[in-house]
Amino acid sequence: MTTQNPLKNVLSAQDTGYDEERSGFQAAYAHRPALVVAAETADEVRAGVAYARENGLSVAVQSTGHGLSAATNSGVLISTRRLKDLTIDADRRTARAGAGVTWAEVIAAGAPHGLAPVNGSAPGVGVVGYLTGGGLGILGRQFGYAADHVRGFDIVTADGALRQVDAEREPELFWAVRGGGGNFGVVTAVEFDLMPLATVYGGILAFADEQVERALAAYVAWAENAPEELTSSAALMAWPDAPFAPEAFRGRYVLTVRIAFTGSAEEGERLVAPLREVTPPLVDDLRTMPYTESHTIHSDPPAPHPYDGDNLLVDAVDAAALRALTGPDARGAVVQVKHLGGALAREAKVPNAVGHRGAHWLVTVLSALFEVDRGTARAAHGRVLEPLQERKLGRNLNHLFGEFGEEVVRDAYEPETLRRLAEVKAAYDPANTFRHNYNVRPKVD
Ligand SMILES: Cc1cc2nc3c(=O)[nH]c(=O)nc-3n(C[C@H](O)[C@H](O)[C@H](O)COP(=O)(O)OP(=O)(O)OC[C@H]3O[C@@H](n4cnc5c(N)ncnc54)[C@H](O)[C@@H]3O)c2cc1C
Known part of the structure; x- marks a missing residue:
């Protein structure tokens, strides 16, 4: 292999630091590249891409590894984690x-x-x-x-x-x-x-065990009438009786309604009142908080772990779907029902390639792969999402977790958007050098 470009900060499999550099948040699998460029500057990125081109190698990119989709076993991995300006x-x-x-x-x-x-x-x-x-x-x-x-x-x-x-x-x-x-x-x-925006009114309302189904149906009906200034979602999970679980949730099946609202606390209280009346919540921590605390609304897991997940964008969540979202298959996973619409449904001021703005809900199902293997998890995810297929508009790429086939990319965009993406791909990356992702193939004439 030869190159005209001076490569810097390069690691290969024999080097100390190679394993750390290729590892990320997704622990189910990892890139195993021929070379990692642990880039400190844009020029080093450029040298890494030029080296790959000159040597006929593909290029993968990784920052935190939250969204690893297709791992490389032989290409160049550009690690961007040091580009911290x-x-x-x-x-x-x-x-x-x-x-x-x-x-x-x-x-x-x-x-x-x-x-x-x-x-x-x-x-x-x-x-x-x-x-x-x-x-x-x-x-x-x-x-x-x-x-x-x-x-x-x-x-x-x-x-x-x-x-x-x-x-x-x-x-x-x-x-x-x-x-x-x-x-x-x-x-x-x-x-x-x-x-x-310095503060936000929000937090969670949690409902447990026999209240979950009723609270989920009430949540979906309630959210349909929420103003645009209020974004919400519901998460369903059977929590183990383990130290990592919040104390109130241990050993219980819990629905958490997550709310973020940019209006006043008074208006927020008025808006959530109907939800509080469904049944007394197990946890109610709604409050005005500095925006720096807004991560507590979702409290996503901060530590790397293995996971796999799928989703559907739909126009409605009906009664059959609600039953599946709380059924036996769903209880082995984390199910989220995210309310869309509002500005998400409107084209950007400068239009972009985001697909399926007409969807009203995003339903995701995700499993941590500790006690379950990927095949078993995927089969269960399929059964949970099955009743939603009739209402399907597509899939959201950011909420896919794991390696999938080309069908997910077809699902992510309207046909005209995908055709245009393939044309741009053909113009800028005709050899599909950047293929370790949910891949848009270059249009072939
Ligand atoms: C716990 C958790 C919570 C999440 N919450 C949300 C959410 O609320 N909303 C949402 O929309 N998504 C969410 N996601 C999905 C997340 O936005 C995607 O997985 C995203 O791709 C992660 O980007 P990353 O850089 O952190 O991960 P990485 O795995 O490092 O990157 C993911 C992919 O992005 C591309 N990429 C990264 N950096 C570059 C670059 N510099 N140039 C070109 N391409 C690049 C590559 O294709 C790469 O494979 C969540 C994911 C997790 C695991």
Whole structure:
């Protein structure tokens, strides 16, 4: 293998640090590349991509590893976790983040200015992986997808060029990267909008055991009438009697309604009153909190572990679906019912590739692969989602966890969007160098 490009910070399988660098949050499987480029600069990313091109290798990208989809066993892995530059422009209400920055870091940096990003439920997720996949946030109904708020990217494409891309410069690529995932190159930095938001009213209402089914049906009916300023979801889980479980949940089957509302506490209390009246909640911690505490609304697991998960975007959750979501198969998994609509249903000011904006609900089913193998988990997930198939619009790529076939990419976009993505792919990555993702294949004439 030869290269004209000076490679720096390279690790191969014999090197100390190789295993740590290729490992991420998803512990069910991992990249095993020929080389890892532990990039510290955009130029090092560029050298890594050029090296791959010159040697006929594919390129995988990893930041935190929350969204590992297709592992490489022979390509070059660009590890972006050291690209930690982060600047806030309080006057323009924007952030510019390197590809290794996580949402926790943006939330912390924005807070002193009273600014918040359009982040998701887990602050440890990487900014770039999240928003290239769309980015469905805890305040999505008010602010839309995170991809809708991107102003521009720096991206290294398969030809080894570092490009500045925005609504004016290379607009087709700008359209595609916002929703089309990691298919088009390695994003080295991204600039995006922040919202003027210092606090949020929210938290959880939890219902247990024999109250769960009634509370879930009441939640779905209640959410349909919520204002856009309120985003909510429900999570269902049979908690083990184990120390990692919150004390109140141990050994119980629990429905947690997670709420985030940007209006006043008084208005929030008025809005949630009907839910509190369904049946007395086991836990009720709704309050006004600094935005820096908003991760407590979902309390996603912070530690790496093995998991697998599927989802469906649907236009309605009917009675048959509700039964399946609380049935025996569902009780071995974590089921989430996420309320969409509002700004999520509207096209971004500068349109992008996010699919299926018409969906009203996202239903996800996920299993930690400790006591169950992937095949058994997938079969159960299929049975849980089966009654929703009739109402299916598609799938959300950010809420797929594990390796899947091409059908999930077909499901993620309307046919016209997928056709256009394939054209952009053919223009910027005709050899499909960036294929270790939910892969959009280049259009062949
Ligand atoms: C606990 C948990 C909670 C989550 N909550 C939400 C949520 O609320 N809303 C939501 O929308 N999603 C959510 N997700 C999904 C998450 O947004 C995706 O898995 C996302 O891809 C993770 O990005 P990452 O950089 O952290 O992970 P990585 O595994 O490092 O990256 C995932 C993929 O993104 C692409 N990618 C990453 N960095 C780059 C780059 N610099 N250039 C080009 N492509 C790149 C690559 O294809 C890569 O394989 C959650 C995931 C988990 C595990």
